[in-house]
Amino acid sequence: MIVVGYTPDRYGEAALDHGLAEARLRQTSLVVINSSKGDALADQSFADHTQLQKLEEKLADSGVEHEVRQIVGDEVVDVIIEATTAPTAELLVIGIRDRTPVGKLLMGSTAQRLLLSCRKPVLAVKPE
Amino acid sequence: MIVVGYTPDRYGEAALDHGLAEARLRQTSLVVINSSKGDALADQSFADHTQLQKLEEKLADSGVEHEVRQIVGDEVVDVIIEATTAPTAELLVIGIRDRTPVGKLLMGSTAQRLLLSCRKPVLAVKPE
Numbered sequence: 001m002i003v004v005g006y007t008p009d010r011y012g013e014a015a016l017d018h019g020l021a022e023a024r025l026r027q028t029s030l031v032v033i034n035s036s037k038g039d040a041l042a043d044q045s046f047a048d049h050t051q052l053q054k055l056e057e058k059l060a061d062s063g064v065e066h067e068v069r070q071i072v073g074d075e076v077v078d079v080i081i082e083a084t085t086a087p088t089a090e091l092l093v094i095g096i097r098d099r100t101p102v103g104k105l106l107m108g109s110t111a112q113r114l115l116l117s118c119r120k121p122v123l124a125v126k127p128e
Numbered sequence: 129m130i131v132v133g134y135t136p137d138r139y140g141e142a143a144l145d146h147g148l149a150e151a152r153l154r155q156t157s158l159v160v161i162n163s164s165k166g167d168a169l170a171d172q173s174f175a176d177h178t179q180l181q182k183l184e185e186k187l188a189d190s191g192v193e194h195e196v197r198q199i200v201g202d203e204v205v206d207v208i209i210e211a212t213t214a215p216t217a218e219l220l221v222i223g224i225r226d227r228t229p230v231g232k233l234l235m236g237s238t239a240q241r242l243l244l245s246c247r248k249p250v251l252a253v254k255p256e
Contacts, residue, residue, distance in 0.1 A: 018249060025153060098244045105244045115243070116226045116233045121146060121253045124243050 001088040002026070005080050005114065006034045006068075008051040009044075010127040011095030016055070018125045019093040020062050026090065029065035035079040036072050045076075077113045084120045093123045129216040130154070133208050133242065134162045134196075136179040137172075138255040139223030144183070146253045147221040148190050154218065157193035163207040164200050173204075205241045212248045221251045 004019035006012040016032065023030045032055065036046035047055060047070065059066045071079050084092050096111040115122050132147035134140045144160065151158045160183065164174035175183060175198065187194045199207050212220050224239045243250050 096243065105241075107240060107244055112235060112240075113233075115224065115252050116235055119254065121251055123249055123251050125249045126247065 001028055001086065001090065002030050003080065003083045003089050003092045004030060004032045005076075005092065005094040006032045006047070006055070007045040007095070008034070008047040008055075011097060012045075013095070014125045014127040015093045015095035016058070018123060020059075020064055022091060022093060022123065023064045023066075024062075028088075028090065029067070030059070031083055031089075032059070032066065032068045033080050033083055034068070034070050035074065035076045037075055038073075046070075046072075077110060077117065080114060081117050084118050089120055091121050091123055092118050093125065096124045096126060098126060129156055129214065129218065130158050131208065131211045131217055131220045132158060132160045133204075133220065133222040133238075134160045134175070134183070135173040135223070136162070136175040136183075139225060140173075141223070142253045142255045143221045143223035144186070146251060148187075148192055150219060150221060150251065151192045151194075156216075156218065157195070158187070159211055159217075160187070160194065160196045161208050161211055162196070162198050163202065163204045165203055166201075174198075174200075204238060205245065208242060209245050212246050217248055219249050219251055220246050221253065224252045224254060226254060 002019050002023045004015050019030055034047045036043040094111055094114055097108045100106050130147050130151045132143050147158055162175045164171040222239055222242055225236045228234045
């Protein structure tokens with residue numbers, strides 16, 4: 001099982017694309033996690049109904065066995081790390097930001113915490 | 129081609145093991161990079177003759193097509209990133225430290241710079 005940390009933006013899409021490729025390569029399934037700690041309606045990283053529908057369509061088209069988990073109320077990092085502790089979880093895929101809006105090289109804190117906390121290998125990808 | 133950032137310690141060994149597994153899975157070759165900016169004799173991350181011999185033996189036993197590059201005088205990050213810019217390079221594998229000697233969660237600056245600078249996917253692994 002491949003776990004993907006998903007956000008409805010180009011970072012999440014990059015993670016999803018690579019996650020699908022890895023699932024095909026390893027002939028395994030995909031779990032896509034989209035999570036929000038608090039007010040999901042105001043959280044840009046939480047997929048709305050339309051975005052979720054597009055995500056489901058893309059996953060259905062891929063032919064890869066999959067599951068989408070939308071979770072509200074817990075820390076995003078905790079939700080994702082929890083999923084990677086499953087014995088069948090072999091890889092976590094995340095999209096990482098490499099520059100701040102002013103162009104400085106800086107990793108997001110969520111990405112950094114996932115990289116530090118995950119005991120399984122983490123594949124960090126960037127949008128093309 | 130899979131690029132591995134190698135140091136003669138458990139982090140480098142974890143990267144090497146995962147690099148070999150990925151090379152087998154993707155049916156491609158492995159390039160193992162061990163580099164030191166300055167005085168290689170005093171640099172713990174630079175493999176000595178015995179360590180290099182063991183590395184070569186392990187690679188030979190693996191049956192995976194491989195190349196070891198030991199480079200002195202340039203920034204480690206620059207040397208590794210340069211290797212990943214090859215059109216055939218599909219993945220960089222690095223071992224990451226997650227805790228400082230006092231147990232604080234903190235990523236090494238080399239790992240962080242590699243994750244930020246590499247345009248190809250980076251697989252970050254930890255020793256078992």
